[in-house]
Amino acid sequence: MEKDNVVCIMGMGYVGLTLGAVMANKGFQVHGVEIDPATLGVIRQGKAHFYEVNLDALIRRGVKLGNLHFHSEIPSSIEFDVFLITVGTPLDDQGRPRMDMVEHVTDEICRRMRDGAMVILRSTVLMGTSLKVVKPKLDKTGKSYHLCFCPERTVEGKALEELVALPQIVGGLNEESVERAMSMFRRLTPTIVRVSSLMTAELIKLLDNSYRDLFFAFGNEVALMCESAGIDGQEVIQAANMGYPRTNIAKPGFVGGPCLEKDPHILMESLSPYGFVPGLIQRGRSINESMVPYIYAAVAKALGDRKTPVVTLMGLAFKGQPDTDDIRGSLALHMIRLFREKRPDARLRGQDYVCVDEMIRQQAGLEPVNDVEAFRGADAVIVMNNNRRYVALDIEQRAALMNRHSIIYDCWNMFQANLDIPSSVTLHVFGK
Ligand SMILES: NC(=O)c1ccc[n+]([C@@H]2O[C@H](COP(=O)([O-])OP(=O)(O)OC[C@H]3O[C@@H](n4cnc5c(N)ncnc54)[C@H](O)[C@@H]3O)[C@@H](O)[C@H]2O)c1
Numbered sequence: 398m399e400k401d402n403v404v405c406i407m408g409m410g411y412v413g414l415t416l417g418a419v420m421a422n423k424g425f426q427v428h429g430v431e432i433d434p435a436t437l438g439v440i441r442q443g444k445a446h447f448y449e450v451n452l453d454a455l456i457r458r459g460v461k462l463g464n465l466h467f468h469s470e471i472p473s474s475i476e477f478d479v480f481l482i483t484v485g486t487p488l489d490d491q492g493r494p495r496m497d498m499v500e501h502v503t504d505e506i507c508r509r510m511r512d513g514a515m516v517i518l519r520s521t522v523l524m525g526t527s528l529k530v531v532k533p534k535l536d537k538t539g540k541s542y543h544l545c546f547c548p549e550r551t552v553e554g555k556a557l558e559e560l561v562a563l564p565q566i567v568g569g570l571n572e573e574s575v576e577r578a579m580s581m582f583r584r585l586t587p588t589i590v591r592v593s594s595l596m597t598a599e600l601i602k603l604l605d606n607s608y609r610d611l612f613f614a615f616g617n618e619v620a621l622m623c624e625s626a627g628i629d630g631q632e633v634i635q636a637a638n639m640g641y642p643r644t645n646i647a648k649p650g651f652v653g654g655p656c657l658e659k660d661p662h663i664l665m666e667s668l669s670p671y672g673f674v675p676g677l678i679q680r681g682r683s684i685n686e687s688m689v690p691y692i693y694a695a696v697a698k699a700l701g702d703r704k705t706p707v708v709t710l711m712g713l714a715f716k717g718q719p720d721t722d723d724i725r726g727s728l729a730l731h732m733i734r735l736f737r738e739k740r741p742d743a744r745l746r747g748q749d750y751v752c753v754d755e756m757i758r759q760q761a762g763l764e765p766v767n768d769v770e771a772f773r774g775a776d777a778v779i780v781m782n783n784n785r786r787y788v789a790l791d792i793e794q795r796a797a798l799m800n801r802h803s804i805i806y807d808c809w810n811m812f813q814a815n816l817d818i819p820s821s822v823t824l825h826v827f828g829k
Pocket residue numbers: 407408409410411412413430431432433436483484485486498501502519520521522549550551552553655656
């Protein structure tokens with residue numbers, strides 16, 4: 398039997414379930430704890446409660462091997478070697494990072510852990526959480542333990558391949574903690590990056606996502622400057638990048654999702670006790686957050702004062718590539734909010750290639766339509782994400798289904814061909 402083989406993962410959301418399924422298939426005895434009864438009900442049937450390529454098959458295999466088990470609380474009959482914390486750390490209504498779920502599961506672990514267990518934080522946390530929040534709780538138990546922060550850095554849609562390929566950052570409380578976590582993660586992935594402290598590892602995770610957010614913000618700023626100067630920003634970006642190894646400007650578009658919308662804020666909040674304001678990162682985030690009001694304003698202007706306009710949002714998941722049905726943090730939700738607030742007379746409809754109709758109804762509160770109905774009788778169609786299937790749409794034929802003086806706002810430059818659409822329909826590509 399391998400060392401540290403019996404593992405308890407606290408939180409069977411996206412991060413916990415993908416990790417648990419991969420570990421179970423690598424021979425670990427994985428026990429996933431999930432408090433949400435609806436989620437637990439689904440995973441106990443051997444499938445994921447969200448869309449992720451190949452995950453259902455991996456869960457079924459883990460269960461069949463007898464290596465993957467799900468519980469509503471930490472089973473008292475099992476002596477766990479390792480506890481992994483994968484609960485959510487969203488922003489609250491005031492935009493402040495919530496660490497209460499991390500604190501809560503730490504308390505539960507403290508009650509149930511055996512002497513000598515290892516605790517690994519994998520949720521994205523405010524810098525200092527491992528040392529200043531989790532460690533004091535563990536200390537109070539009087540038991541010996543090891544403590545590490547080992548961030549999850551996979552991208553939704555590729556989690557299963559990335560969990561066994563990406564370098565794993567490991568920061569620990571002490572040498573033995575680091576060595577122990579490293580030998581556990583070596584069973585998953587070939588490259589381990591050992592860093593000098595818990596806080597170093599926490600910061601790296603926040604920086605990875607803040608860097609990505611800023612990268613996208615640069616593309617959005619180029620698009621905005623080109624729109625104001627009347628220059629084709631899509632052409633500028635393509636030409637600037639083409640064959641030139643020192644420039645890589647991102648395609649402009651919406652930047653959201655469960656990580657990018659919050660992690661730069663967690664970083665800013667983390668640095669505030671030190672009196673440091675990461676101005677570049679702050680500005681990047683606010684550019685990305687300004688996209689919804691900016692595009693809403695353009696669509697609202699095109700709609701003018703017509704009564705009860707029909708508006709379709711296409712692509713509700715927070716990104717279109719790779720496929721995901723995750724609506725959390727999607728800017729489509731912000732767009733919906735803005736319409737409800739400013740144009741309550743608008744009839745809003747939603748289309749998505751990955752989210753099922755029930756999700757469109759329940760999570761987005763929209764009437765689901767397919768990619769033909771999306772255009773029929775519409776006054777505005779807004780393409781919110783970059784799902785590849787939009788490129789293949791016969792947009793000329795679809796535009797002919799729309800009302801006169803209507804607008805298609807293509808936020809992602811999906812409809813690039815020379816189009817012959819009816820003159821009564823305006824096609825606006827963001828940045829063009
Ligand atoms: N989603 C991603 O792609 C991603 C990638 C890297 C890092 N992260 C970070 O990982 C963390 C988890 O993300 P997620 O997307 O999986 O979140 P999530 O909200 O989807 O999942 C967390 C799960 O924990 C459960 N939970 C909450 N309290 C619990 C408790 N006391 N006991 C047992 N279960 C409990 C929730 O019901 C939920 O199912 C976050 O900090 C996030 O920022 C997410």
